[in-house]
Amino acid sequence: MPMPRGFEKPYAAFLFDMDGTILNSIRAAERVWSDWARRHGLDVATFLPKMHGSRGIDTITRLNLPGVDPEHESKLVTEAEIADVSDVVAIPGAATFLSSLPPDRWAIVTSSPLRLAHRRLEAAGLPVPRFMVTAEDVKVGKPDPQCYILGAERLGVSTQDCLVFEDVAAGITAGEAAGADVMVITATHHHKMETQHPTLSTYDEISVRISPDHRMLIVPNRG
DSSP: OOOTTTTTSSSSEEOOOTTTTTOHHHHHHHHHHHHHHTTTTOOOHGGGTTTTTSHHHHHHHHHTTTTOOOHHHHHHHHHHHHHHOOEEOOTTHHHHHHHOOOSSSEEEEEEEEEHHHHHHHHHHHHHOOOOOOOGGGOOOOOOOOTTHHHHHHHHHHHHGEEEEEEHHHHHHHHHHHHHOOOEETTOOOEEEEEEEOOOOSSSGGGGEETTTSSSSSEEOOOO
């Protein structure tokens, strides 16, 4: 039986989304965004599913709320998120898997601002990578592919030679549009996601094999 895409070929680099992909920040993020939504008269249950995976400024801009400055409001949300990192934890196996990768062959590509990304990585006990793309680095956030294209450029590789690790639709679309292969991390999913891409529930399921020319091949761990 052939291995699914993401397993059958070696890659020059890996590009990781952060929230929901290598760490779980859902409880903290939803606390902050719920407070924000209530202050602006929004229905929290309807709003929350729409904020995951996107930059805060893009989320607020899409709402088109009268009298609301998306840039100002997104900064307020970011400060609140930096202050609340309770319950932020690493996805199982993520720390070990990341530490097994050559430091010049992977990057984090996140919709979070840089200060928040550093804060959450620290809270989750995960390494700050040599290369990152954060909210400030792009003019348009996910699902636009700009962020993943920039991540590949910073690593000096083609997006076609990258494997993107993502967890939500906006990021998956960004990875696809960039021309990369995609691996979907389902650790924080409450419902099964229909996807054409290979999926992982934890990083304990995989290891990486590094070839003499420094290319990386995902190999499944056998139970």
